[in-house]
Amino acid sequence: MTVAVLDQKAAFADRLKRIGSGQQFEHADVVGYQTQKAWNRKYGEKAKRPKRSFADRLMILVAFLCGASAVLSGKLGYFYLTKLSGLPEAFYGLNGRGMALFAFVMALILIVVFQLFTRGRLQSLALGCALMHFGEAAVAQTVPELYAEIFSADYVATVAEMSAGTPHS
Helix, strand or coil: CCCHHHHEEEEEEEHHHHHHHCCCCCCCCCHHHHHHHHHHHCCCCCCCCCCHHHHHHHHHHHHHHHHHHHHHHHHHHHHHHHCCCCHHHHCCCCCCCHHHHHHHHHHHHHHHHHHCCCCCHHHHHHHHHHHHHHHHHHHHHCCCHHHHHHHCCHHHHHHCCCCCCCCCC
């Protein structure tokens, strides 16, 4: 009997020494921290995607409006700069590329100012840009008077002619 007690005490002392040194051995039938961690990694519940807050949803809307305003301000900026004289001749020949360049620079500035770096915000910004780019022709064709207040009448007529050539469904 005393031999069994001494063996138990020695085994317990060895186990405490292993635990103290960080080298604990876990048997397959004993559930410990490492076993539970491995089970959770393999079969545990996955983390749910957090719900968007009100501020984040509002920033999606702001990103959409920033995209639309970037295209509009790009078109306005290039349009009014082409009315100035004294700029290099290559600048006047840019046409649609110049407007796109101005819109791109404006969109980058708005991305930095409003911190629109997340995937959803960038997608919303691109959607706003596309909507304003293609919506411009529709507005110029349907309500040319309103559009002529911003741009010149000959530019509005040119945009309306370009959109009239495309089939609408």
